Amino acid sequence: MAHSDMRGFLAAIQSTSDLITIDDEVDWDQELSGLGRLGCERNAPSFLFNNIKDYPGWRIACNPIATWRRMAVAFGLRPDAPVPELYATYAEREQHLIPPVKVKDSRCKEVVIPGDKVNLFDLPVPMVHEGDGGRYLGTWDLVVSKDAKSDWVNWGMYRFMVHNERLLTGFPRPTSHLGKMLLEGYVPQGKPMPIAIAIGCDPLSHLAAAATFRIAGNESELAGGLRRAPVELVKCETSDLYVPADAEIVIEADVYPDRVNQEGPYGEYPGYRSGEMGNAICARVRAITHRKDPILTLDTTGFMDSSATTTSISGAIAIQRRLEANGIPVKAVYVPPEGGVHLAIVSVRKGGAHVARKVVETLTVRRALISKVIVVDEDVDVFNMAAVLHAFATKCHPANGIHLTRYVGRANTLTPAYTQEERVTRTGASVAFDATWPPDWTEDATPVRATLDSMYSPDIQRRVLARWKALGL
Amino acid sequence: MSKEYEIFARHPERVVSGQEVVLTLRDLSPGRRKYRGVNVRAVVSRPPRPGEPTLWIRSVVGLRDPKPCSVRIVEELPEAFEAAPYSDFFEAMERAERR
Numbered sequence: 001m002a003h004s005d006m007r008g009f010l011a012a013i014q015s016t017s018d019l020i021t022i023d024d025e026v027d028w029d030q031e032l033s034g035l036g037r038l039g040c041e042r043n044a045p046s047f048l049f050n051n052i053k054d055y056p057g058w059r060i061a062c063n064p065i066a067t068w069r070r071m072a073v074a075f076g077l078r079p080d081a082p083v084p085e086l087y088a089t090y091a092e093r094e095q096h097l098i099p100p101v102k103v104k105d106s107r108c109k110e111v112v113i114p115g116d117k118v119n120l121f122d123l124p125v126p127m128v129h130e131g132d133g134g135r136y137l138g139t140w141d142l143v144v145s146k147d148a149k150s151d152w153v154n155w156g157m158y159r160f161m162v163h164n165e166r167l168l169t170g171f172p173r174p175t176s177h178l179g180k181m182l183l184e185g186y187v188p189q190g191k192p193m194p195i196a197i198a199i200g201c202d203p204l205s206h207l208a209a210a211a212t213f214r215i216a217g218n219e220s221e222l223a224g225g226l227r228r229a230p231v232e233l234v235k236c237e238t239s240d241l242y243v244p245a246d247a248e249i250v251i252e253a254d255v256y257p258d259r260v261n262q263e264g265p266y267g268e269y270p271g272y273r274s275g276e277m278g279n280a281i282c283a284r285v286r287a288i289t290h291r292k293d294p295i296l297t298l299d300t301t302g303f304m305d306s307s308a309t310t311t312s313i314s315g316a317i318a319i320q321r322r323l324e325a326n327g328i329p330v331k332a333v334y335v336p337p338e339g340g341v342h343l344a345i346v347s348v349r350k351g352g353a354h355v356a357r358k359v360v361e362t363l364t365v366r367r368a369l370i371s372k373v374i375v376v377d378e379d380v381d382v383f384n385m386a387a388v389l390h391a392f393a394t395k396c397h398p399a400n401g402i403h404l405t406r407y408v409g410r411a412n413t414l415t416p417a418y419t420q421e422e423r424v425t426r427t428g429a430s431v432a433f434d435a436t437w438p439p440d441w442t443e444d445a446t447p448v449r450a451t452l453d454s455m456y457s458p459d460i461q462r463r464v465l466a467r468w469k470a471l472g473l
Numbered sequence: 474m475s476k477e478y479e480i481f482a483r484h485p486e487r488v489v490s491g492q493e494v495v496l497t498l499r500d501l502s503p504g505r506r507k508y509r510g511v512n513v514r515a516v517v518s519r520p521p522r523p524g525e526p527t528l529w530i531r532s533v534v535g536l537r538d539p540k541p542c543s544v545r546i547v548e549e550l551p552e553a554f555e556a557a558p559y560s561d562f563f564e565a566m567e568r569a570e571r572r
Binding site: 029054055121122127129130131132133134135162163164165167174179182183187255256257258259260261262263264265267273274275279280281282420424 | 499504510531536558
């Protein structure tokens with residue numbers, strides 16, 4: 001059973017020993033995020049900080065689904081469910097979208113702070129890393145926006161930084177759905193764009209917000225599908241937007257169509273602080289609502305943070321769907337969390353240079369978040385990185401097996417390999433490493449893998465496995 | 474304790490030129506409002522001048538220059554700069570500087 005709110009999820013991961021509660025005072029200024037950061041790097045349990053310096057009555061939950069165990073619990077599965085099972089669960093549930101329901105009563109409005117009383121410094125917004133541009137409120141959020149010309153409502157997960165008591169700056173990329181709505185719908189009319197930043201919702205709603213989802217698709221329906229139950233939504237205080245009714249905190253704001261301010265730098269999900277600052281949006285807060293005893297959620301962004309798992313699963317399924325739609329004979333896709341959402345493994349039923357090139361071109365048409373794709377034959381298990389690395393190292397022709405595509409205006413500005421100039425112009429490249437056998441090679445000339453299952457007769461395999469078992473191995 | 478600020482600069486040499494420049498300062502005073510941003514027109518001095526608040530300069534990747542400066546705030550500016558979303562923030566500051 002999936003969880004209807006953050007508190008239910010925290011109780012569930014506490015029962016599986018995947019949550020550590022800390023009652024001693026911890027500083028919001030780097031100390032608690034340092035603990036969270038180390039937790040990501042060591043695959044440790046999540047933390048719930050109950051006693052935050054300067055902020056009595058507030059709590060912070062850290063890295064909600066940064067491990068596969070916690071992701072499994074979020075899905076309502078046993079915590080040791082293997083990764084392919086999580087992928088299969090996501091892929092099955094995303095096919096059955098469930099629309100949200102609107103409600104009148106909501107726990108996210110137990111406390112309502114109108115605009116003239118808003119002070120963002122009353123929230124325990126953490127300083128996540130030493131040297132960040134400021135304190136980051138939106139690290140594990142769900143940002144709601146609405147298209148100016150249609151009924152399309154977008155949920156996205158975007159970072160937001162506190163500038164002063166009422167001003168936020170944020171980094172939904174211009175190529176993001178929110179960025180598209182802002183630039184095409186509101187900026188030309190000089191109108192502010194209402195947004196609502198929901199913090200501390202149920203984990204699958206955040207997973208849906210972070211997911212790669214189709215343009216004009218409503219992620220609240222995806223969240224319902226992943227939860228197998230509709231999300232309850234309540235209307236905002238200052239706009240016509242609707243937010244999850246059980247969110248811990250909701251920040252209602254207007255994005256300026258004609259103002260900017262400093263945003264970043266910030267240590268991001270690829271595992272670096274790359275200096276992408278100077279390219280953001282600016283929003284003025286109009287109201288804050290929250291539950292009693294609120295819990296602010298924090299993703300201690302960096303190597304192996306929550307986005308590593310969320311994008312691993314949703315990004316891989318989205319890649320698979322897109323490749324299928326473009327006629328590529330894809331069998332499976334894996335986005336390894338260790339790759340910082342820059343690497344995808346794609347297995348295909350029929351490979352070769354043409355297929356590898358088509359894979360990389362298909363994945364970079366609109367925006368290019370993945371910069372490296374390893375294409376393998378279908379007999380390679382994409383989840384088995386040892387097998388993938390073996391195929392890559394041995395089957396990718398060093399001269400002919402690398403397929404490069406370059407682009408301007410849609411590169412991932414967070415890619416650490418890019419220069420500062422490339423970041424500003426969003427200029428980049430992606431590459432496919434073709435680790436498949438050329439389709440014109442005949443079977444009698446194709447190298448045979450020197451493994452038990454490939455280079456031995458079925459009879460020998462049977463005898464070896466029987467003896468293996470008899471040896472107690 | 475004397476007041477301390479930090480800034481993030483793409484071209485630090487511009488900031489320490491001795492001319493009036495537009496900056497976004499981050500207030501490092503301890504407490505709930507630590508890291509509050511304020512936009513100002515100011516003059517930066519290196520080495521620091523006695524009696525002025527200390528200013529630390531960080532690069533665009535957040536690394537702090539170990540050599541301190543001081544800052545004299547000439548005037549406080551509006552809380553945001555006029556420019557379309559996603560405009561280059563550093564260029565927006567330079568435009569404000571020329572006004």
